[in-house]
Amino acid sequence: LMRESYLNEKDVGFKQIKQDLGHVVVVGGQGKLGQLFSQMLVLSGYKVKSLDKNDWQDAAAIFDGAGLVIVTVPINVTCEVIREKLTQLPEHCILADLTSIKEAPLAAMLAAHKGPVVGLHPMFGPDVGSLAKQVVVVCHGRDQEAYQWLLQQIEIWGARIVEAEAERHDKAMQLVQAMRHFSTFVYGVNLCKEEADIGNLLQFSSPIYRLELAMVGRLFAQDPELYADIIFAQPGSQLAISDYLDNYRDALTMLQTGNRQAFVEQFQRVAKWFGDFAPQFQHESRAMLQSVNDMKAD
Ligand code: NAD
Incomplete structure (x- = not known):
């Protein structure tokens, strides 16, 4: 209203x-x-x-x-x-x-x-x-x-x-925009290179995956120059993004070495760090998923 x-x-x-x-x-x-x-x-x-x-x-x-x-x-x-x-x-x-x-x-x-x-x-x-x-x-x-x-x-x-404060804003943007858009970009690159059949994926998709795919797909409906600008504007973003890659690589090592226990422990550590936000986000996303489900055009 x-x-x-x-x-x-x-x-x-x-x-x-x-x-x-x-x-x-x-x-x-x-x-x-x-x-x-x-x-x-x-x-x-x-x-x-x-x-x-x-x-x-x-x-x-x-x-x-x-x-x-x-x-x-x-x-x-x-x-x-x-x-x-x-x-x-x-x-x-x-x-x-x-x-x-x-x-x-x-x-x-x-x-x-x-x-x-x-x-x-x-x-x-x-x-x-x-x-x-x-x-x-x-x-x-x-x-x-x-x-x-x-x-x-x-x-x-x-x-x-x-x-x-300007400096803090820019620092936050390295995570909220540069790193996030970059990882969304890579997600799209990956789907493209794997020649994923999007129509087919959507058929299997639960509301949460549909929402995630929509978030990725919508990036590619927009202006590449704008996203290039945001990602390339700050040298500090490279650090934020390569930290992400390091974390990804470490997590991959857990998987490759079959270290299931380490995965579970790290999961719990992150959950603890999220604190009250984790259940709050779960609650918020439930409402969003409900409306995604309602508007799903299958
Ligand atoms: P845009 O490319 O659509 O518009 C930029 C305009 O500036 C164009 O009309 C261009 O001709 C003009 N221009 C270029 N050089 C110029 C010059 N030397 N003198 C005068 N005009 C000149 O870009 P936009 O998406 O509107 O973004 C503009 C600003 O807004 C950027 O700083 C961007 O970071 C910021 N911004 C954009 C978005 C977004 O989603 N588009 C969101 C938040 C902030």
């Missing part, structure tokens, strides 16, 4: 928190996330101008009078764009970005601009129907009071604001 009410709001518009802003400039405004945020801002009554890669000759005019500049260009050019092109913004203009990594872009923004700065990471893709219950991570930069309204505006769209 909540999801529906936000969807309706998306049709008719949202409450505008900041009335006297001037306009918003979205750098990378023709991109997927740029378009989504532009749309949300327009639906909330803001005037939005796009500045994409072929528009830099008009930059001075586009930035003139801007109250908010949002950078949402590919990760690998983000810091360069900030350093080279965003040093002459109006003094009181808020400079924000939507990049999936936070430490380097935030540092670049703080160096390029003297006014308010905030780093945002929407933890969702452009294919979400609404922002209801989605998470936006916020890394504070400078002059929080000046951009507080923006966080409120994002909450009006239905999203939850989660504050994080």
Whole structure:
């Protein structure tokens, strides 16, 4: 019901928190996330101008009078764009970005601009129907009071604001995004190389496997560039991923040496480490599996 009410709001518009802003400039405004945020801002009554890669000759005019500049260009050019092109913004203009990594872009923004700065990471893709219950991570930069309204505006769209320190955010993303997407990628590579018959697998599949296969398969319905960006953006991700490989190899050794007892002991150790989360996850997934079962198109 909540999801529906936000969807309706998306049709008719949202409450505008900041009335006297001037306009918003979205750098990378023709991109997927740029378009989504532009749309949300327009639906909330803001005037939005796009500045994409072929528009830099008009930059001075586009930035003139801007109250908010949002950078949402590919990760690998983000810091360069900030350093080279965003040093002459109006003094009181808020400079924000939507990049999936936070430490380097935030540092670049703080160096390029003297006014308010905030780093945002929407933890969702452009294919979400609404922002209801989605998470936006916020890394504070400078002059929080000046951009507080923006966080409120994002909450009006239905999203939850989660504050994080940039370095810790990036570290978490190595596990939550880079390592996870990478192992999903390898899972897909493996199915492909083994020439698995997906239709056949689905016939044998219980709801839990169908859900897992859907999680893997959906990766390959999306943009490889985005995932390459996320996986390759941070050198530290290589460590997280090779740790995973080490653990995998150790577990494989248990299997190859027939060390069933070691498997059981390690299982118990991990279960203990998960603590109350393990039964909580079991409970949560039961409800999800029930709905997967209900919608199963066999
Ligand atoms: P995208 O490729 O769809 O859009 C990027 C846009 O930037 C394009 O329109 C491109 O023309 C433009 N651009 C490239 N170089 C430019 C330049 N020098 N100056 C101005 N514009 C330039 O990418 P996207 O998926 O919208 O991602 C944009 C940002 O959002 C990235 O930092 C990404 O990490 C972040 N992000 C994306 C997602 C997602 O699921 N797509 C989720 C969270 C965060």
